[in-house]
Amino acid sequence: MLTSFLFVVAGHAQYYLRGEIRDEKNNLLSNARIVLHSTGYVYSSGSSGSFGIMTRKQIDSITVSLDGYQPLSVKLETARYHSLVLKTLLTSANLQKNRLLSFTRNLKPGDRRNWTVGTETYNSLLENDFVQADKYPETGFAINTDKASYSNVRRFLNMNTTVPPDAVRTEELLNYFSFKYQAPPADSVFGFQSFVSDCPWNKTNQLLALHVSARKLDPEKIPPSNLVFLVDVSGSMDMPNRLPLLKSAFTLLVNNLRDKDTISIVVYGSTIGVWLQPTSGKEKEKIRQSIEEMYPGGSTPGESGIRTAYNLARSQFIKGGNNRVILATDGDFNVGQTSDDELEKLITQHQQSGIYLTCLGVGMGNYKDSKLEVLAKKGNGNFAYLDNEREAEKVLVKELTQTLYSVADNAFLNIEFNAGLVKNYRLIGFDNKWKALVDSVSELDGGEVGSGHSVIALFEIDPVYVDERAAGNKGNLANVNVRYKLPNDTLQRYTSYKCPYTVTPFTSLPPTYRFASSVAMFAALLKDSKYARTYSWGEVIKLAGESADKQDAIQQEFVTIVEKAKKIYSKVRKKKRRK
Numbered sequence: 001m002l003t004s005f006l007f008v009v010a011g012h013a014q015y016y017l018r019g020e021i022r023d024e025k026n027n028l029l030s031n032a033r034i035v036l037h038s039t040g041y042v043y044s045s046g047s048s049g050s051f052g053i054m055t056r057k058q059i060d061s062i063t064v065s066l067d068g069y070q071p072l073s074v075k076l077e078t079a080r081y082h083s084l085v086l087k088t089l090l091t092s093a094n095l096q097k098n099r100l101l102s103f104t105r106n107l108k109p110g111d112r113r114n115w116t117v118g119t120e121t122y123n124s125l126l127e128n129d130f131v132q133a134d135k136y137p138e139t140g141f142a143i144n145t146d147k148a149s150y151s152n153v154r155r156f157l158n159m160n161t162t163v164p165p166d167a168v169r170t171e172e173l174l175n176y177f178s179f180k181y182q183a184p185p186a187d188s189v190f191g192f193q194s195f196v197s198d199c200p201w202n203k204t205n206q207l208l209a210l211h212v213s214a215r216k217l218d219p220e221k222i223p224p225s226n227l228v229f230l231v232d233v234s235g236s237m238d239m240p241n242r243l244p245l246l247k248s249a250f251t252l253l254v255n256n257l258r259d260k261d262t263i264s265i266v267v268y269g270s271t272i273g274v275w276l277q278p279t280s281g282k283e284k285e286k287i288r289q290s291i292e293e294m295y296p297g298g299s300t301p302g303e304s305g306i307r308t309a310y311n312l313a314r315s316q317f318i319k320g321g322n323n324r325v326i327l328a329t330d331g332d333f334n335v336g337q338t339s340d341d342e343l344e345k346l347i348t349q350h351q352q353s354g355i356y357l358t359c360l361g362v363g364m365g366n367y368k369d370s371k372l373e374v375l376a377k378k379g380n381g382n383f384a385y386l387d388n389e390r391e392a393e394k395v396l397v398k399e400l401t402q403t404l405y406s407v408a409d410n411a412f413l414n415i416e417f418n419a420g421l422v423k424n425y426r427l428i429g430f431d432n433k434w435k436a437l438v439d440s441v442s443e444l445d446g447g448e449v450g451s452g453h454s455v456i457a458l459f460e461i462d463p464v465y466v467d468e469r470a471a472g473n474k475g476n477l478a479n480v481n482v483r484y485k486l487p488n489d490t491l492q493r494y495t496s497y498k499c500p501y502t503v504t505p506f507t508s509l510p511p512t513y514r515f516a517s518s519v520a521m522f523a524a525l526l527k528d529s530k531y532a533r534t535y536s537w538g539e540v541i542k543l544a545g546e547s548a549d550k551q552d553a554i555q556q557e558f559v560t561i562v563e564k565a566k567k568i569y570s571k572v573r574k575k576k577r578r579k
Contacts, residue, residue: 022084035065059078072084122370201524211455231275231329257284404450426531479498
């Protein structure tokens with residue numbers, strides 16, 4: 001008779017779920033994705049189809065999924081060895097599973113709001129709420145380098161108009177800034193730093209700032225690139241802030257090519273096909289001329305263009321290199337597969353090919369943010385919005401290695417709070433799509449992390465108030481675990497960090513973290529968040545102005561953007577009062 005395996009670690013009972021996964025023909029299935037419901041952690045079945053997962057419960061639930069099979073959710077006893085059978089999926093619906101950005105409890109999908117701006121489209125988001133730490137001590141989020149939301153927000157404000165709340169993704173606003181870089185230890189991919197202080201918008205709460213920095217690639221050791229520019233040259237791109245802007249952007253990128261890099265160009269519009277055959281980076285003039293000769297016209301057969309670009313990238317695949325399609329478009333696909341779900345399915349087919357996808361969005365009025373965000377995440381890539389040539393230079397020149405060279409794939413951060421010190425907590429940003437939250441088989445989605453990228457994640461904490469001596473006896477505030485894979489590697493890796501519980505007065509925090517707080521407060525005001533009711537635009541302007549780096553033009557620009565937002569939203573409020 002089998003008995004449950006019992007481990008005791010750090011005062012907690014640990015049980016062991018064991019079993020195997022087979023198909024209906026009794027074949028063992030390797031690399032099946034397993035989500036443990038009690039923690040949200042993601043595991044995989046081994047090469048033999050077997051699995052072994054530690055849990056704190058004698059009975060726990062898991063969801064097993066694998067492309068081509070129906071997802072299976074079951075309760076398992078640790079006292080038994082289980083043989084699970086996945087049924088074949090007769091349709092391709094499995095390729096269209098929704099992906100979660102963060103693992104947050106107690107969200108209510110009924111809180112959905114719809115916003116439209118012309119024919120622009122944005123995914124409906126639900127803001128993360130407070131979670132009880134004693135009931136759900138763990139949460140997590142995908143680490144990524146997406147920054148598109150900030151430049152898109154800037155575009156709206158520069159047009160003197162309000163911003164659609166769903167266009168505001170707080171984590172992307174924070175990603176936009178180059179916070180003070182802390183190099184990881186020499187043998188690590190990630191480095192960590194954290195601060196706890198009083199919360200600037202709620203004096204009874206505290207704020208945890210978690211700073212994660214990815215290692216920088218040695219410029220001399222950056223692998224050769226196989227880049228395919230996939231450029232939308234349809235009629236909708238015939239505006240100064242679309243195709244001409246993209247031409248300038250790609251020309252800037254060409255200046256940084258090396259002889260060992262290979263560039264190809266695929267266009268779609270009135271013409272679909274290879275505009276520039278694979279060309280060495282040393283032939284810069286030939287590449288520039290090819291870019292300059294692109295012209296707009298015709299419909300937008302994005303599906304055909306994507307297929308052509310991936311086929312070309314595959315034919316030139318560099319083992320151990322940086323293989324990437326760079327899609328540049330307003331996202332307004334109108335021929336072939338055009339819905340978000342259809343495009344998700346198309347990109348997912350290439351997800352395991354080792355070819356990354358970078359999406360560059362342009363334009364206004366018919367800009368499809370929702371499509372490009374989905375494509376970038378499904379394509380193991382990143383996403384930026386170019387509102388002007390200066391932004392193009394930032395993304396493709398100044399931050400070239402962050403944008404195009406990955407140091408970690410499928411990166412996901414999990415944090416477990418100490419319920420002895422934290423009553424409730426709230427992850428700021430990383431809000432999930434409404435569609436993903438109502439899908440019972442949604443999966444946690446990791447992100448691609450570029451070379452030298454730094455991200456600051458913020459958590460609002462409702463603390464358990466104890467004196468400093470008692471707090472010291474209760475241990476760390478939280479434990480952080482990051483799972484990731486190295487580029488071109490299938491091995492899952494882990495690294496960890498403990499957040500000490502030392503409270504620093506907010507006014508004594510390093511300016512970097514006070515500035516990050518002002519960015520989060522700005523985002524909450526734009527989203528009309530219920531957590532932004534206790535402060536004003538003026539307070540955000542004051543905090544940003546005091547903490548912004550005087551030598552950083554981008555941080556200084558942020559202050560002027562907040563000032564502009566104050567004027568725009570003050571006018572809107574006055575109009576509402578008159579009604």
